[in-house]
Amino acid sequence: MLRFVAGRLIVVLSVGITLSIVTFFLLNYVIDPAQAIAGEEALFEEIEQIREQYGFDRSITVRYFEWVSGIFKGDLGVSYYWNKPVISLLIDRAPETITLALMSVSVTILIAIPLGILAALNPNSLIDRLALGIAVTAQAVPNFWLGLIMILIFALAIPIFPVSGDKTLFHFVLPSIVLGASSVPAVMRLMRTGLLDVINADFIRTARSSGFYGWRLIFNHALRNALLPVVSVLAVQLGNKFGGSVITESVFAINGLGRLALESILGADIPTVQILVFVFAIIFLFFNLMADILNAYLDPRLRL
Amino acid sequence: MITALSPLQVFADKSDDTLVAAFSRELTQLDYHYGTKTEFLILGDMIDSGLFYVKREDLSYAPDIASDFKIIDDKTIDINLRKNAKFHDGSEVTADDVVYTYNFIVKNEKNRRSKKIKGWMESIEKTGKHSIRFKSKYPYANLFNDLYRIKIRKNGIMGTEGNWNDSAQLNTLNGTGPYKVVSFDPGVEVVLERNEDYYGGPKGMPAIKNVIIRSIPDMGTQQAELMSGGIHWMYNVKKDIGEAMAKTGKADYQLGPSLRVGFLVLDAGGYSGEGNPITKLEVRRAMNHAINRDSIAKNLIGGPAKAVHTACNPVVFGCFQDVRKYEYNPEGAKKLLAKAGYPNGFDLDLWSYRDKEAAQAMAEDLGKVGIKVNLKHGKLSALNKARKNREIRAYFGTWGSTASPDTATISNIHWRDPAKGDRNLSGDPKVNELMLGAEKTLDIDKRKSLYAEGLKLIAEQAYWVPLWSYSEGVLSSKSINFKQDPDGYPRLWNITWK
């Protein structure tokens, strides 16, 4: 276990380093940081002065190592655009994104899992077709479109939910549905095929031959097996929500990390963008690792 | 931050004397000296004051923290300060504060405005508790605009020389404006409260007690908020949406004038390399003839928007109008192109970052005379970089001149010495000499004649394709009175309840 986690941590670290190199060099190549700081109206000499002042005239490799050593000292840099330390931006914005991610995964669970179970228990029935229809629809509707339509319907035509903002948990309902919907097809299909596979498995035949039937058979003997892969996929989905909230947060004016990323890119704010890319990558890798550990913990075959 | 689950929406409204306005672009900090966007200026005027101010009625400069002034000679000005002006913390505004503020700006090279002020300012000295004297290096024409844009800071609040603290006022602000900052969440909202000790001045006392400015990036979301009562005011609203919203009866729409103008900057100087057809005068003139300015201004932008033939908005100071005018004439454009050796036209990358509809309309017009436009519509930073690398042959720019009704505002940056800036692509040193020379005198007639000569030259040589002036559209809820000003600059502190 320790050995495994240590090995995976090394992978996480090396992937993190690779990505940090890629993003650092890419961003510094795409955007002229001195120009970004100096602003639109700057004179050439001003830009050059800033370049010297901030040390942008030195080679990009030197600056990269400086940046990395800063990170190890806990200094994530200062945003040019927000005029704030990046770390305080992250702390400010993280709660909204965490809330959104957790709530949207809850939405996914609430919709996808019961639907998947019902579909698997009644293959080719009306409910199965309905579930498939929902999956196909959710797969084919772009997030931003769904967001706008949701506002149109549930905030204006039937004013149940607020249009935008992140003041209360109530504000998060519509965005969570929009963001959660995008994971519904994958999770539901996995639940359905997983349970179908389990129902056709030999050990369920054993349970049936032992006299179990109906819901008791499903709940006591089949569900846990079918839920195993779903749990780890949900963990991965949760990790994805952090990086995937860019559009949703922007449509619903939720002030989370996704919107921060978008605004920082548009504002050519290199320090924030490169930290965010790094953070999103680490979060993704972390949840993947969690998914593996969780899966191994829940599945006795992977334990020893 | 997120508070508890509350199923009932509590809307701010007249009952609790709270106005909510929405901006599309986020407010990242409070200190105007560190921002360039119009949004920062609006906020800055609400919470800060400069020595001068642009009056809404006639767009002339009026003393703000200054009470009166006296021009001693063309390089010296004496200014007296209001005796009743106070900072939000209650302390009086004195000459020491003003001197400190200007010294801070000039001596702190990190500040964005440092260069601009240092360019003309020789010295500032205190001449009394409430009086100061500016000396300039040369007669500086746009002085009042700069005195308007520098907001007065309390003595010592930004640190001391050699130890400047740039971030002192970014998240809390001890200003002098009609509103105080109650709370600020960067990128989300700023909550303001009326400054009851405000001295009045040309801005006048605000009528509404509380103002919240929210950042809502999506215009659709803003409309939804306005319809559902979540916000009272939004701007940058296009004609079609504004008119449609007005028809619903849920909001008022005003489409008023704006100081913003649109134009194409052409690489007449050949900075972008060999084989550039735009270096030929006939080609540039052909482009001027090819675009149906009137139609686009009338149909796409609407309101008071009009075709413009000068490299400035006709309503601002110094914008001489009697220049060579290029009427819409596609046939003539084709002939000019043929004459220049391009009977079949040519391919052109046209860069743009704003006003996608107009950019497309223009591209279509150019296409009709044979200039096959590949529109490169992207983010400003991409355009900036390409321009810096001299990769641009033509780009579609706009300039707002917010609250600065003087040709200097647009010409200063666009006709700089090419060694100092990348926007002057004319390759003609004469233009720089004339247009920037006009800033170095206080003699109004001389300035006017220099601008006239420069603008005539620009038009004659077709260094630009001046396009049109814009309109500013504002949607306001039925519960408030908002009146649009002639410069299109929204003065939110003048809003009243109905």
Added chain:
Amino acid sequence: MIFKIFLKRLFPRSFDNDIYSLPPKDLIIRKSSNHAGFKFGLTLLLIIFLFAIFGPIILDVSPYEQDLTKRLLPPVWKDGGSWEYIFGTDGNGRDYFARILYGTRISLTIGFGAACVGMIIGVTLGVCAGYFGGWVDQIVSYLLTCQLALPGLLLAMTIVFLIGPSITVVIFVIGATHWAFFLVVSRSATQRIKNLDYVTAANAIGASKFQIITRDIIPNTVSQIIVIFTLEVGIAILNEASLSFLGVGIQPPTPSWGLLIAEGKEAIFFQPWLIILPGIALFILVVSINMMGDGLRDITDPNSKVSDK
């Protein structure tokens, strides 16, 4: 359905005339002709293809020709609409029907183009990793982890910034950020197939590695890869729409559906057809591709149902 396989095992001889005795291609054709979802998706997709290719030629409409005096006309079924502009006009007075029709070409080009790019990258890496194993596999899984961990949308935005937006760039950016599925599927399929006896037999009869990969392994992964391909076409189309929506995708005036939605976004409450129509077009296209993909998955799955109508 499983029981057919079951039956086949039970009574091999009584199935002589059954479709199981057909050659693989005929079997696929027979299976597909019996799969309602597949047939529906394919038909829809073919219709869309025909529309995309021939529609603009036959109907002789231009998506670029503007008439600024006829801006934002409503579609024909609304008050003020006319048959001249069936779907109305957009903010520049261009025929919205023509734009959506042309948009089909853009979406199909990008969808299939990006999926091809992703497929070439993913399958190459996946087959190499699966077949050679060892350090090749480790490097490939490292690349895979990097790709999965990178926030794709942010990366795409940055790259589009870098190179400047165009259809080719968008195709390559989306393709370059969407090869993970191809890789995973082709790798596990390769790992499975390379241990099958017919591969060992091919080795024994003297076939080279290249011959084994191209003759024995890749042809047997095709069915699974096609399924992923259809899935990725749908994803790429939606991705292009997202990128264009954020303003870093296709350039105006090219009528990409995502761009149309982005342009119509502000007018959602008053000219809702500007986003609803391209939204529906996008939806129909992606649904037809997904239904075809789902169908293909059933058809190529050896345990799938056969003849239920």
Added chain:
Amino acid sequence: MNELLKIDNLNISFQSSGSDLKTLKDFSINLKERESLGIVGESGSGKTLSMLALTRLLPKQARITSGSIIFRNKILNNLLNKNFYKEISGNKISMIFQEPMTALNPVHTIGKQLLDTYLYHNDVSFEKGVLRALEILDAVQLSKNKQRMEQYPHQLSGGQRQRVMIALALINNPDLLIADEPTTALDVTVQKEIIQLISKLRETIGMALIFISHDLGVVSQISDNIIVMKDGEIVEKGSTSKVLNKPEHIYTQKLLNCLHKLENDQKKEKLKNSPIISARDISKVYKLPAKIFKKPEIIHAVKNVSFDVKTGETLAIVGESGSGKSTVAKIINGLIVKDNGEVKIKGQDVEDISLSRRAKLIQPVFQDPYSTLNPIHTIGYIISRPLVINDNLSNHNIKTKVIEILELVGLSEEYYNRFPNQLSGGQRQRVAIARAIILKPQILICDEPTSALDVTIQSQILDLLNDLKQKLKITIILISHDISVVKYFSDRIIVMYNGQIVETGNSEDIINNPKETYTKKLMSSVFSLKQKNQILRDNFT
């Protein structure tokens, strides 16, 4: 004795595209208390289906069209599901299955699975349930039964799992146990133990047994009466001795012939030829990658194995699964790179021989007829491919040669353009052999060539191999776990266990006078028709 179970004219149909397919026709049996009945048939004979009907485990599309099932004078057909499952299934009638690896729920402990079943049918306290579970684990001779309760199925070996399955089936003291090929997936040595156990428990509990198997040898050991099924119909019915000695139906006779043929010793030549292959000290280690909670595992598949193969002989390598016999075969063929040692074919190291020359020297035939042929290629392509790769022949010549070979392995020209999925298992194995011999190799390595085939097909393939051996004068290495096949076919035998050679010798010596303990155990676990009731004798001695 009283009648326990009576099935009368049971007919089962599968619904398919509107038409019904009769898959079980007029199936009738009578079973007395404590009686043991064997059902024998090849795959697809309907033997399992009849019992699935009894336990209500039929696939959804299968339907009982007519017939009645009477158990203890109660008609089961009309019983409500609720009552059937609660009263009969798992309580009065229990069933065990072929595949012990998948028949237990992997995520629950053995204890939980046993207790669930016991407490579901018996209204007793948890503690009593635990006692009963321990008792039944003890009864199935599973050592350390307290520890077993906490374990998960994957922590047990195949034989142990099958014991747990039996415990699960017997925990409620059923009146009837149905065992569906309970030993087929197990190693031969374990197979015998399980059959002995079932036999013993039948006596102690006093239940009736229905034993389903494709292996007449196994069934004959445990059954009082035997039913032989073919194509959904009962073709033979009678006491064990009657069926074995005086079979009436032609199919039973054919089945018995196949078995007898294998049991009859062939004349074996003792060759003094020079070795064509010599293997010295070959070793192979597999590393399993680390998993989340597991350290990387190292498996010594083959350890220091040395032997010679003489030109023209048939050498058998015998062993249970995991003994390393297939790895040895692949190493000899040059298909796996060994870690240590050397393999020389005709004096040349196998790893130095060019691909093309190696292909003409030595060719493999594999076990699984379903994976041995690439499904996307035609039979013609598959067989001609060795020629295309290794010889410069015109297309016409290649086709002629392929058709010749097809005929040699007993297939006609019409198979040339067919695809593997259009062929039966036996036909596929013939194609695989054709592919192997088309280059006229000197050595053929047959890795369990018949173990996936039905008995009758099995003997046909063995005959074919024998035939080819005579005609083509090739050396054959036969890998097998099946002693009867080996005995029938080989001149010399190598016995392998845990990656090492246990014993080597002429086949008669090894079979008749095994020296090592393991070899003795292996040889004694063969069920022969001649050694009737050997198991029962073992039980009571």
